[in-house]
Amino acid sequence: MPPSKVELYAAIRRDARAGMSGRAIEKKYRVGRRTIVRAVSSAWPEPRRQLPSRASKLDPFKPVIDEILKADLDAPRKQRHTITRIYHRLMDEHQMADVSYPVVRAYVAERKPQVRAEAGRGPAEVFVPQSHRPGDEAEVDFGEVVVRLAGSDVKCFLFCLRLSFSGKAVHRVSLSGGQEAFFEGHEHAFRVLGGVPAGKVRYDNLKAAVAQVIGLSRSRVEAERWTAFRSHCESVPASSQGRLSLKFLLAAG
Secondary structure, eight states, rough: OOHHHHHHHHHHHHHHTTTTHHHHHHHHHOOOOHHHHHHHHSSSSSOOOOOOOOTTTGGGHHHHHHHHHHTTTSSOGGGGHHHHHHHHHHHHOOOOOOOOOOHHHHHHHHHHHHHHHHHTTHHHOOOOOOOOTTTTTTEEEEEEHHHHHHHEEEEEEEEEEEEETTTOEEEEEEEEOOHHHHHHHHEEEEEEEOOOOEEEEEEEEOOOEEEEEEEETEEEHHHHHHHHHHHHHSSSSSSBBBBBOOOOEEEOO
16 A cells, blocks of 8 residues: 555655655655655645636536525425426526536535525435445335336336345336235245345335224234235245345335
8 A cells, every 4th residue: 555645755754864865765755856855844745736626517507406496495395396307497498408417416416405504494404324234124115107018108017126235126017016916026026136135125005015004103904915925935944044034014104
């Protein structure tokens, strides 16, 4: 591992005090005479000069984005702008061109909490990163999706199981949204992945698994076939994890 600049300066100063010539120091550390002069004159390297920020093609549109974010503070939640909507408004209403979606997304992500704090709406939002162990947890979603088949829109159902650590996902599309398709999605995902998560699988209020949500407590009554399917999975050894210790959690949303 190469030495830091502070360590390099210290070594140059030490050799210079010991009487080593400038040419020898240059050859030993592969540095120029200017570096040697700076090291001898100061033990602490000069801070790197901050370059001025480069102009961005987004600069003319940043005030527009800021105004949208300010207006969203008082808008109903479902009427607030997504990044995609902001991007399309900039193109359609303000003739933005040659600016990529990731550039707009990065600016909105940076400015959104700042705008909220500037408006006195409390501290800027913070996010606590989640930590997952490899192969330990997964999330499942099962819902409607419209696909184009033979020139017609057809409503199908998409099963998605995503590993929390790696983000690897397995998808399966079916024409039915019933329990059979739901169960087949699990079997397909476990077969593709070569095993099952060793810890938990989380769900978001899936009708195929929940028979009833009880009152204000929001507790769940599992569907009988789902209970049987879960019991079956909990008794099946995983291909590479030893005996399965899988927990199925129905998220309270």
